[in-house]
Amino acid sequence: MTPSPVEALSLEGITKRFGALTANDAVSFSLREGEVVALLGENGAGKTTLMNILFGQYAADSGTVRVFGKTLPSGNSRAALDAGVGMVHQHFTLADNLTVQENITLGAEPLFRLRADRAGARQRILDLSEKYHLSVAPDARVGALTVGERQRVEILKALYRDVRILILDEPTAVLTPQEAEDLFTTLRLAIADGLSIIFISHKLHEVMAIADRVVVLRHGKVTGGVNTKETDKAALAALMMGTQTETPKVANASPGAPLLTLTNVTTRNKGSAPGLKDVTLSLKAGQIIGLAGVSGNGQAAIADVVGGTLAPTTGTLDIGGRKQGNWSPRIAVQNGIARIPEDRHKTGTISDFDLTENAILERYTDAEFSKSGWLNWRAARNFASEIIQKYDVRCPGPDTPIRLLSGGNMQKLILGRTLEANPNVILANQPVRGLDIGAVNYVHSQLLAARDRGAAVLLISEDLDEIMTLSDVVHVIYDGQLSPAFTRGQKSPAELGLWMAGQGYESEVRDAS
């Protein structure tokens, strides 16, 4: 459907600061009825902040929001909802212990009423879910739902309140490709009904597929607005990044001596995740070793063993030829193993600690940062400032709590902390998950630079393209078993895919016996 000329929404001169950081700087754009506008930008460009202002969760420092010609009061979600603005948050705002229906009807009826019309509400939810292909069971506990189902509940929450403008914050980040297709079907149905949609993303192909128009944010400012018909992915990437980007060129490296070797390592299963089964793996200097595989096939176990949080049940582990008897994260760090953990929020950082404290988390007992039991805060703060500058961590300063940083900037701090320790071995577990192209390229080039300095890099990823581009040697892991080492270009993606599906391991065993 072609958008009508009626203006559904206009933002004028929105500015928002968090401390010294300007998240939005005089942002203006508009949205017509029935139109889909994609808000494109890197991590930390200010997309989510802007939408939270529109939805009334933050109060803007200046600027106005108008919905269908009416100015919304600042920082009032109720007014935004009443005006017909609904938001599907990236981090869902659902109560796990309540049912789907309870989550949807929460706040939709007057509070002080003796009885809720539960049968009516239920029917309306079922009608909406049928109309928009959002199948959910109204009586299910939200905590028992999959991520995709939870997102449907979030969308239903908005539709239940008859919103006219729907904001979706990175809706596909948590979905499988199939679920993302289903989401697009739902959105097209909603557009056909005259809803206007703001779609936040940094995935270019999705933006091209769904949006009529793209508004690009960079460093909190609008840097461009184009119709998708008149542009292409490369041009959008350029708008988003500011410069034309290139994926790093990777030359083959000649490997050196083995730095860390696992020999016949076996570990116990951990819940439904398999442990390692007789894994032999050698990490050599000046080499990136890629570990491909469908998630949950033992990647966590291998990362835990290398990082020191898990000791092998049987098998040996040696560093530079010395066999390790005891094994712990501390011993690992002392032996020059540095880690980029899979979950930067849970295991990579302590969110209420500031950047300085997070920068020295792994090394606060080093002579550089402490002397006879006293921390040297000056050295720690200098170290943090150095990382901030060198790795372009965008933040107000080293005293900022790390939770205030965007994912990309948080990852840059972790990367800086890891690389500045001059490690021999780098465990990079999903180092670019959830990052935008600019940050991805940056992380990759830094890992390559570390390799060229002579470090061994173990790269664990579910993105086969990433593995194949960067790795000098690729292993596939399946059900805790490791495939033989394949050198760069030895196997096609399809062949590796077969190994990822579990084929080849048995013949391997047969060959060995």
Place this chain on the structure above:
Amino acid sequence: MEIVEILFTASFWAAAIRIASPLIFATLGEVICERAGVLNLGIEGIMVAGAFAGWMAVYSGTGLWVGVGVAMVVGMLFGLLHSALTVPFGLSQHVVGLGVTLLATSSTYYAYRLALPEVTSPPKIVAFQPFEISLLSEIPIVGEALFSQTPLTYLAFISVAVVAFILYRTPLGLAVRAAGENPNAVAAQGLSVTAIRMGAVIFGSGLMAVGGAFLTMSAFDSFFFEMVNGRGWICIALVVFGSWRPGKALLGAVLFAAFDALQIRVQQTSIGTAVPYQIFLMMPYILSILALVMMSRRAEIPAALMVPFNKGER
């Protein structure tokens, strides 16, 4: 067996229900607070304040029901103080709760001394009298145990039903429960987490104070220092025992009270002369701990209990 005989007497169950009544009010109040996500450790002090306020009002010449109202209002004021500090300011709920208990207790004793500077033994009031519900009270055992109680006990049981209805059947109750599960969900639906949480703490504190008032206006007819004697803390445990559900909390309160009533009676039997009486005094607490351990394993604690909510923070 003498103990078994005790269990089949109507007077034993009547005593259990009577002892349970103040616990029911206060536990119910705490359930409401915690369901909204706020731990209210002011409970012990609020019960003391309620016990004094209700009794003092009646002693000064108001009617009994007005006294109950006065107790409730005093409790709500302390609830206002607690929630103002813990909700919009997000201060530690432990520290504020203990602070409110200390403040409420000591200011009550101070008020008592100001109001009655010269008395050596506290004066008595005419307390609530048992009210027999015709027909029902004639049922053997059950009639005497349940339907020959004072009006405040009936009110306690009615309150459980009313609160359960509000929590599970009305939009307001849903909002309260959601505030204790995920305040972000509440805010995203345009409701005020602050208003909901403060309201729940204020109302819950009012119920706690009525629980305290039961002691001076129904169980006894006078106010003593130390008369609440840790009942508030028992209620905190009963909330966990009851899995944050009004009905189960009622059950827990009656169970604890039954242990208490039992130990008094067992002391007077032949076993009682052989065993030091302190052992019997410990019994209800030990049995409560055991019951708590068994029951609370499956308890579903509100996910956002004790998690302050700050709007506009990332």
